[in-house]
Amino acid sequence: MLGFLVQGALLGLSAAISPWPFQSLIIAESLLGGWKRAAPVTLAPLVADIPIAFVLVFVLKQVPEGFLDVVQLGGAFLLLYLAWTLWQELRSGNKGASQDAIKPSTGRRGFLMGAAMLFLSPGSYLYWSLVLGPLLLDALGNSLLHAITFLAGFYTFSIGGLLGIVFLLGRARESSQTIRRGLQIASLALVLVIAVVLFASALSL
Numbered sequence: 001m002l003g004f005l006v007q008g009a010l011l012g013l014s015a016a017i018s019p020w021p022f023q024s025l026i027i028a029e030s031l032l033g034g035w036k037r038a039a040p041v042t043l044a045p046l047v048a049d050i051p052i053a054f055v056l057v058f059v060l061k062q063v064p065e066g067f068l069d070v071v072q073l074g075g076a077f078l079l080l081y082l083a084w085t086l087w088q089e090l091r092s093g094n095k096g097a098s099q100d101a102i103k104p105s106t107g108r109r110g111f112l113m114g115a116a117m118l119f120l121s122p123g124s125y126l127y128w129s130l131v132l133g134p135l136l137l138d139a140l141g142n143s144l145l146h147a148i149t150f151l152a153g154f155y156t157f158s159i160g161g162l163l164g165i166v167f168l169l170g171r172a173r174e175s176s177q178t179i180r181r182g183l184q185i186a187s188l189a190l191v192l193v194i195a196v197v198l199f200a201s202a203l204s205l
Contacts, residue, residue: 004139004146008153011131015154016161020123021075021198022114024191026162027169028082029110031184032089035170037110042162044114046155052124057133068122072202075120078113079195086188090181122198 016023022044029038056063118124132154139147173180 001142001146001149004135004142004150005153007135008150008155009157011135012154012157012159013161015127015158016165018123019190019194021079021121021194022117022123023162023165024079024187024194025082025114025117026166027187028086028191029113030166030169031173031180031187032085033110034173035166038166038170039163040108040111041114042159042166044111044118045158048115048118048124049128052119053128053133053136056125056128057136061129061133063125063129068125069202071120071125072122072198075117075122076195076198076202078117078120079191079198083188083191083195086184086191090184090188122201 026038026041029041032038136147136150139150169183172183
């Protein structure tokens with residue numbers, strides 16, 4: 001059982017620091033609204049992964065052909081919206097009402113956006129189809145407790161890693177205007193790059 005716990009923990013930590021679309025959303029939300037508003041977004045996998053895992057692990061067994069193209073296009077458009085939000089804040093100079101207007105109004109809104117990003121991220125489907133799914137089935141082959149232990153290790157370290165990123169970026173955001181603006185520019189560039197990659201992959205460019 002310890003082996004499944006360690007396996008889940010290592011995969012969770014790897015997932016937290018990988019440059020996937022969901023991570024770019026986490027980074028952007030941290031820089032837009034601070035760590036307190038971004039923290040709820042890190043919990044989105046606990047909700048979004050349930051239907052994805054059930055369908056791919058227990059029903060389809062693999063991602064249907066052509067499905068990822070649709071998912072990637074949706075994710076790319078969501079990232080473009082996120083990039084536009086970051087650009088609006090950069091143009092506003094992070095001042096006054098303009099800044100408040102473009103921040104997420106509540107943690108709930110950020111959480112829902114995070115769940116949408118996971119549904120529109122091809123990485124979620126590939127990861128469950130090719131990596132997490134087979135390992136979860138292997139754990140279930142031993143016992144339900146083994147499977148729970150594996151998932152506990154994965155989500156503890158994946159969400160914990162994301163919370164660490166959120167906290168560090170949130171604190172850096174508050175340190176100085178120059179650092180904050182530099183991080184936002186870097187985040188905008190990252191979001192645009194990932195959006196372009198998704199578009200190119202979906203359209204087979």
